[in-house]
Amino acid sequence: MSQLKIFHVDAFTSSLFRGNPAAVVPIEGSWPDESILQAIAAENNLSETAFFKRAGDEADFEVRWFTPTMEVDLCGHATLATAHVLFRHLGLEGDRVRFATRESGLVSVFKEGERLALDLPAYGREPVEVTTTLIRALGREPIEAFRSKHNLLCVFESKKSVHDVDPDFPLLASVEDAGVIVTAPGAGHDFVSRFFAPNLGVDEDPVTGSAQCSLVPYWAEKLGRKELTSHQVSKRGGRMWCRLDGDRVHVAGLAVTYLEGTIYLP
Numbered sequence: 243m244s245q246l247k248i249f250h251v252d253a254f255t256s257s258l259f260r261g262n263p264a265a266v267v268p269i270e271g272s273w274p275d276e277s278i279l280q281a282i283a284a285e286n287n288l289s290e291t292a293f294f295k296r297a298g299d300e301a302d303f304e305v306r307w308f309t310p311t312m313e314v315d316l317c318g319h320a321t322l323a324t325a326h327v328l329f330r331h332l333g334l335e336g337d338r339v340r341f342a343t344r345e346s347g348l349v350s351v352f353k354e355g356e357r358l359a360l361d362l363p364a365y366g367r368e369p370v371e372v373t374t375t376l377i378r379a380l381g382r383e384p385i386e387a388f389r390s391k392h393n394l395l396c397v398f399e400s401k402k403s404v405h406d407v408d409p410d411f412p413l414l415a416s417v418e419d420a421g422v423i424v425t426a427p428g429a430g431h432d433f434v435s436r437f438f439a440p441n442l443g444v445d446e447d448p449v450t451g452s453a454q455c456s457l458v459p460y461w462a463e464k465l466g467r468k469e470l471t472s473h474q475v476s477k478r479g480g481r482m483w484c485r486l487d488g489d490r491v492h493v494a495g496l497a498v499t500y501l502e503g504t505i506y507l508p
Contacts, residue, residue: 246282246505249331251323254449254480254495261480262449263288263500264320266327269295273306276313282505283308289444292320294341301342303328305349311443315345315392318360318451318493319480325351325358326497357483359494364486365391365455372396379417380424381408390456392420397460400426401434405475415440423453425460431473431481433461449480454493462486 248267255261265286273279273295283291287310294305305324307317321341328334337353350361367388376396377383382403384396394417398404404426414422421439428434435457437450454472462468472482472493485492 244507246507248286248503248505249323249327250288250500250503251326251497252500253319253323253326253497254451254474254482255478256496256498258498258500260478261495261497262319262447262478264317264323265291266320266324267291267293267505268327268332269293271295278507279306279308280311280313284310286310289447290314290317290320292317292324294324297342301340301348302334303339303341305341305343309439309443314442316343316349316362316452316455318362318454319449321349321351322358322360322451322495322497326499329353329358330499331502354494357494357496359483359492360451362452362455362491362493364459364489364491367395367456367460370394373417375413376417379410379414380422381410382406384424388456388460390423390460393453393456394418394420394422395456395460396422396424398424398426401429401475404434404436407436409438409440409445411438411440411445414438421447421450421453423450423456425457428471428473432465432467432470433457434473434475436474436476446476448476448478449474449482449495451482451493451495454482454484455491458484458486458491458493 252261367390425435
């Protein structure tokens with residue numbers, strides 16, 4: 243029987259049982275078979291499980307992310323959680339860790355005081371039609387919508403409107419094969435958001451770092467500022483401090499460890 247360490251971390255929060263929970267699993271040596279990684283992620287049944295191992299010269303580690311049903315190209319909160327594990331529990335020295343990814347290039351995490359900051363790509367956007375089906379799927383009508391990388395970005399008039407979005411998840415899955423971001427101006431924060439991804443095995447993600455790749459460029463242009471605060475108004479909730487830096491987005495937040503344990507594999 244082989245064993246793997248596992249950490250459960252709440253990301254983008256300073257309090258347990260809030261933010262977005264992620265599992266973090268260090269891998270020694272070569273990658274296990276993909277079916278094993280997917281089975282572990284399904285067993286964890288969290289939005290994402292991050293697996294990481296040592297890398298070559300360009301990066302410090304390789305990282306991969308799995309929802310309960312599939313591998314994904316980019317995950318912010320699980321990357322933040324992985325950096326937290328490395329710095330807090332595994333003795334990594336210095337103020338920066340670089341992760342090589344399969345589809346999203348090099349992703350770095352920096353220490354910023356007590357916070358950890360992700361360095362992520364900034365995504366552009368193209369306007370798309372607000373269809374009747376989309377309105378029915380969200381339960382409310384957005385004032386505008388955009389295609390941004392893999393996701394649909396839907397803008398509403400108020401924070402209350404975002405709170406009141408009540409998705410029909412099977413219908414939403416038929417509208418969009420990746421994620422749907424809903425957003426509006428904030429109250430106490432520059433903007434608020436929620437993120438839905440039923441086709442990725444996550445009906446609603448509690449706090450989504452990768453969504454800021456689309457949100458921060460939009461709101462930076464809208465508000466005329468490059469430094470912004472973001473609040474994801476899911477049931478668990480989470481806060482992010484964001485900055486647009488050219489073609490990159492910096493997303494900072496806190497993280498707390500819930501548990502450390504052992505996976506026993508046959």
